[in-house]
Amino acid sequence: MNAATDSLPVMAVRRVGAVSLFFVQILARIGPALTRPGLIVRQIYNAGARSLVIIMLSGMFVGMVLGLLGFDVFQRFGSEDYVGVLAALGNLKVLGPVLTALLFAGRAGTSLTSEIGLMKSTEQLTAMQMMAVDPVRYVVVPRFLGGFIAMPLLAATFTVIALYGAQLIGVQQMGVDAGAYWSQTQNAVDLHDVWEGVVKSLVFGVAVNLVAVYEGYHAEPTPEGVGLATTRTVVISSVLVLLLNYLLTAAFLTTK
Amino acid sequence: MNEPAASANSPSPAQAGDAVIEVRDVRYAVGGRAIFDGLHITARRGRITAFMGPSGTGKTTLLRLITGQVYAERGSVQVFGREVATLSSKELFAMRRRMGMLFQNGALLTDLDVYENVAFPLRAHTDLPESLVRQLVLTKLHAVGLRGAARLMPSELSGGMARRVALARAIVMDPDILIYDEPFVGLDPISMGVICRLIKQMNEALGITSIVVSHDVQELATIAHDSFLLSQGRVVASGTPEELHHSAIPEVRQFMEGLADGPVPFHFPASDYRAELLGDAEVSR
Numbered sequence: 001m002n003a004a005t006d007s008l009p010v011m012a013v014r015r016v017g018a019v020s021l022f023f024v025q026i027l028a029r030i031g032p033a034l035t036r037p038g039l040i041v042r043q044i045y046n047a048g049a050r051s052l053v054i055i056m057l058s059g060m061f062v063g064m065v066l067g068l069l070g071f072d073v074f075q076r077f078g079s080e081d082y083v084g085v086l087a088a089l090g091n092l093k094v095l096g097p098v099l100t101a102l103l104f105a106g107r108a109g110t111s112l113t114s115e116i117g118l119m120k121s122t123e124q125l126t127a128m129q130m131m132a133v134d135p136v137r138y139v140v141v142p143r144f145l146g147g148f149i150a151m152p153l154l155a156a157t158f159t160v161i162a163l164y165g166a167q168l169i170g171v172q173q174m175g176v177d178a179g180a181y182w183s184q185t186q187n188a189v190d191l192h193d194v195w196e197g198v199v200k201s202l203v204f205g206v207a208v209n210l211v212a213v214y215e216g217y218h219a220e221p222t223p224e225g226v227g228l229a230t231t232r233t234v235v236i237s238s239v240l241v242l243l244l245n246y247l248l249t250a251a252f253l254t255t256k
Numbered sequence: 257m258n259e260p261a262a263s264a265n266s267p268s269p270a271q272a273g274d275a276v277i278e279v280r281d282v283r284y285a286v287g288g289r290a291i292f293d294g295l296h297i298t299a300r301r302g303r304i305t306a307f308m309g310p311s312g313t314g315k316t317t318l319l320r321l322i323t324g325q326v327y328a329e330r331g332s333v334q335v336f337g338r339e340v341a342t343l344s345s346k347e348l349f350a351m352r353r354r355m356g357m358l359f360q361n362g363a364l365l366t367d368l369d370v371y372e373n374v375a376f377p378l379r380a381h382t383d384l385p386e387s388l389v390r391q392l393v394l395t396k397l398h399a400v401g402l403r404g405a406a407r408l409m410p411s412e413l414s415g416g417m418a419r420r421v422a423l424a425r426a427i428v429m430d431p432d433i434l435i436y437d438e439p440f441v442g443l444d445p446i447s448m449g450v451i452c453r454l455i456k457q458m459n460e461a462l463g464i465t466s467i468v469v470s471h472d473v474q475e476l477a478t479i480a481h482d483s484f485l486l487s488q489g490r491v492v493a494s495g496t497p498e499e500l501h502h503s504a505i506p507e508v509r510q511f512m513e514g515l516a517d518g519p520v521p522f523h524f525p526a527s528d529y530r531a532e533l534l535g536d537a538e539v540s541r
Contacts, residue, residue, distance in 0.1 A: 123359050123360075126359070126363065127422075129352070131425075132350070132377075133377070138380070
């Protein structure tokens with residue numbers, strides 16, 4: 001089969017198939033990879049701790065904007081107390097997991113792709129194979145797991161900081177009554193909403209990290225190839241996150 | 257061609273016994289273009305065998321065939337008496353554990369320091385206590401003269417040092433075969449001499465079968481026991497480096513003497529020079 005002459009749908013189906021097979025390879029090696037937890041912990045640090053500052057800053061600003069927007073909208077109806085509800089539901093259900101995933105794709109996802117791609121272009125992956133070491137198990141799986149574990153933790157951090165940011169604007173700056181703010185929020189948010197955010201961040205964690213490690217592992221082993229793979233990681237994972245967000249939001253609405 | 261065109265004065269290495277690597281009548285093509293067609297090569301136990309040839313003749317591809325990274329369309333590639341193409345992935349990994357490979361750029365793992373790079377195969381394949389790992393790593397680093405660089409990162413090493421660390425890593429599992437892919441490329445004369453001496457020492461002291469892929473005729477002449485000259489997908493000559501030096505085969509003479517033009521043409525195929533210079537610019541485009 002010549003990839004150059006294939007139509008776009010055929011190429012898309014082939015790519016989805018290749019990524020799915022790669023995912024199966026990863027799943028099959030998770031057990032053996034868990035025997036070396038040090039590698040995974042290091043990747044949680046690389047993907048998670050190193051993304052923390054950008055996640056916290058973004059969370060704060062998103063929360064503050066939600067506070068401003070909510071106050072502007074709700075004061076027109078005399079319902080400023082609902083600012084907290086908007087911020088809580090918006091962050092828990094959508095903005096927290098989605099924006100965290102997008103920021104993660106830009107920060108940690110690109111880092112994963114370029115790191116694995118460079119390892120390939122400098123023959124490090126081939127060297128591992130020659131040392132009878134499986135690079136999927138040693139390089140790919142720890143990075144995938146590290147990112148997957150880091151994603152919900154980062155999303156939770158983003159959400160908490162964003163709630164604080166919204167409260168800072170709504171209560172501290174705009175003068176909404178703190179008691180009313182929090183009681184309305186408490187009444188409106190239930191476990192289903194929290195669960196929605198958690199499930200989304202887990203699904204996005206799989207999607208973004210799978211795209212990142214796949215693109216890195218299959219990058220053309222040249223400087224241009226690694227650059228293109230890094231770009232593809234951001235583009236594909238961003239679109240995928242937004243698409244999955246729509247599907248999951250619809251699914252959660254129908255099951256509520 | 258059925259057998260390599262051995263230099264006239266000596267028996268071909270391919271005729272000798274106790275072969276560790278045997279390549280027989282191999283055809284390998286990429287995108288329809290044959291890289292090898294009718295390739296025959298033998299590497300014998302405990303000897304240094306050199307694969308030489310101009311750039312682009314498939315020397316590195318030959319190593320990939322031997323190590324099971326790619327498979328031949330036709331013919332047989334046997335290592336340790338086993339047909340590489342028929343090995344399961346488990347058996348292939350077991351075979352590779354008996355091999356060490358030195359890559360052109362060292363291929364050190366950039367997130368590990370020198371010590372951990374050398375310890376990597378030990379950690380991956382054995383459960384040796386840390387004290388023994390340390391002893392083995394330091395011994396191998398000492399052998400390549402870099403015990404003092406154990407805690408440096410690969411980015412802090414020169415090209416020659418990186419290759420010496422890679423050599424220490426390649427021998428840490430005490431392999432039966434050591435494969436060197438272009439070990440002299442980009443090295444200054446001192447580093448080149450050091451690597452040359454190390455290849456010889458490893459071969460003599462450890463009794464390792466060594467395969468060296470290179471186009472550096474002078475260096476190979478000082479260390480190789482057997483040589484194969486590859487050109488255009490086949491072996492054009494084989495024998496000792498000395499025999500190749502005295503060969504009358506035009507391809508061999510061109511390569512050994514570094515002549516720009518000969519059986520391997522200097523010019524890439526093109527239309528008539530005069531016609532193109534004086535012709536219409538549109539036509540030449």
